[in-house]
Amino acid sequence: MPDLRTTPLHDRHAALGASFTDFGGWSMPVRYTSDLAEHHAVRQAAGLFDISHMAEFTVRGVGAGAVLDHLLAGRISTMRVGKAKYSLLLDENGGVIDDVIVYRRGEDDFLVISNAGNRALVAAEFDRLVGDIEIADISDDHALIAVQGPRAREIVEATAGIDDVTPSLADLGYYAWSGGTFRGDDLFIARTGYTGEDGFELLVANALAPALWDALLASGEPLGLVPAGLAARDTLRLEAGMPLHGHELSTDILPAQAGLGRVVAMDKDDFVGKDALAAASDDLPVLVGLTAEGRRAGRAGYAVLDAEGAPVGEITSGALSPTLGHTIALAFVAPASAAVGTDLLIDVRGTRIPATVTALPFYRRNA
Template sequence: MTENYTALYDEHKKAGASFTDFGGWQMPLKYTSELAEHHAVRKSAGLFDLSHMGEVWVTGPDAGAFLDYALAGKLSSIAVGKAKYSLICNEDGGIIDDLISYRRSDEKYLVVPNAGNAVTVAAALAERAAGFDVVVDDVSAETSLIAVQGPNAEAILLGLVPAGQHELVTGLKYYAAVEVEINGQTLLLARTGYTGEDGFEIYVPNADAPGLWEALLDLGAAHGLIPAGLACRDSLRLEAGMPLYGNELSLEGDPFAAGLGPVVALSKEGDFVGKAALAAKKEAGAGSTSGRKLVGLKGLGRRAARGHYPVLKDGNVVGEVTSGQPSPTLGYPVAMAYVDVALSEIGTVLEVDLRGKAEAFEVVALPFYKRAK
């Protein structure tokens, strides 16, 4: 696999990062301690490089109608300035990716797929655009994405934004975006994230990313900001009950089993890719009366479950763990798993085969952690 490097790779090396391959990208796993980075995001702030994510602009008179056809959600209903979480599926209803789309004007959207799927999603959108008056422009290669996540994120951003634009930042709602002057440049600022905390994501040209990264670190130091890697991003998103493509979501899975039924707009007018297959899955009771369903599991002992570990009931395999580890915030093991629908009720006690030893886990509501507002 080709190794890709973000525009911030040298910044991570200077900070002493340990690297890992993620979706073909060399990304910082951690800088010092993944636990320290996790707690910083929960208590103060963490700075993330998300430049491995994709960015695809969709523009033209048919932009809304096209995305209604290409994606499972109703994107034409998003208000300008807002964002929507959605799925892109294949004809069989399998999930190609989960993504966020930002409506920037009546005829302009920014679609943001996940790192490992960015090329596939951009190609699928380009292919599905046939017959629509739209232009699909993949700008992933020239765009960096920097996230500031944590309770001090807003205060840090205000230090880089002119006083006259502070209300654009403080008034920005969750899942919304605005163009604002940051560190002397007009950039797209979104109030989104993948940590369960308040936070922002900033889209910046590659050439300007290192300067912005350094400015955020310098200014954020007084607010407890530290750089944070993928290891703590994973533990944070797991606590927040957020799915990860390749773990909870895949081509083999379906949105209903994953608890994402509300994301699928079967009632929207017209056809969309995968509609018939998804309607059939829902009609068959996927995730409600048949098959398996994604649940949260709380460890009743001290050992953590990990991805692909079997879930048991009375010695029989009834599911599989998709993600699991000790929760730094809560102090006990947590996991997400697909289990037989009949065993998915809150309070059900199951077991996970931890390499030959069965440990008790209880089905609990997701998310495991929810920030105080």
């Protein structure tokens, strides 16, 4: 894949026998052994993911919180130092350019992590709107490694070379971060993830990424940790009802349609897209979960029909759930067909499969 970018861990993946795919212009491991085995490992013990393709921006300077209040749909300026917040970058029409996570590292110091495929778009919005605030795209200098699963904390705590973690991981809440070191260099540890499990995302300088990967594997393999690829990551996030940009999120989709109205602070004086959201129709298609029996899953683009066979929507993501043992899907459907318990049909290559609107998420971990 000569035209694709590679992460600092590419050689590690190749040595482990990974199969690769093009993801947002990056050559990324889609699996190492078995999609199912990697998925189940995350649910039962832990998985190790390379997510270094993600984009990272620092936002610094007096008034940085207010600038992010204007740029993003959420209220960022009131975040406490040490916390994280999921938010949305909208265009003037209220559509979703990208979904991001914002970390407050200091009074006027924020870290924003965005999706790899949208890095240039996010950078352009920063350039257009930030004024005198100092923005730095640090993506090319750092790697991001995720440890996800019920044994994630135990694994990270036992990893050789990780020191000086403050606050301790035992005291770290969800959607918060700790500072620390790995082999004496800065390490940023966030208690966030994209699998529906407990877990951590570790940001480290590129030069130390292979050593950190090796150390995490050495610590975790006796506890059931396995390297996991994009295929498992996708079924895990789908079970957790988490949207994927390009499927459940796009500039053609408003936050409320995707069930994300709660992350939009409409009481802010102003932010990009606010006027369009305020004027939006209440009759737009909305995102729902669908469950069906059997093993034939609805895939992105498949039609959703009402009980009489009339089209009411379209699948955006679907799979046979490894954890639940039946098919699940996310779909945008007409509001009249969106109530939990509504019986619908999925057109799977000409066969109409009965499905039921189901509350999200499909899977919720034990606290």
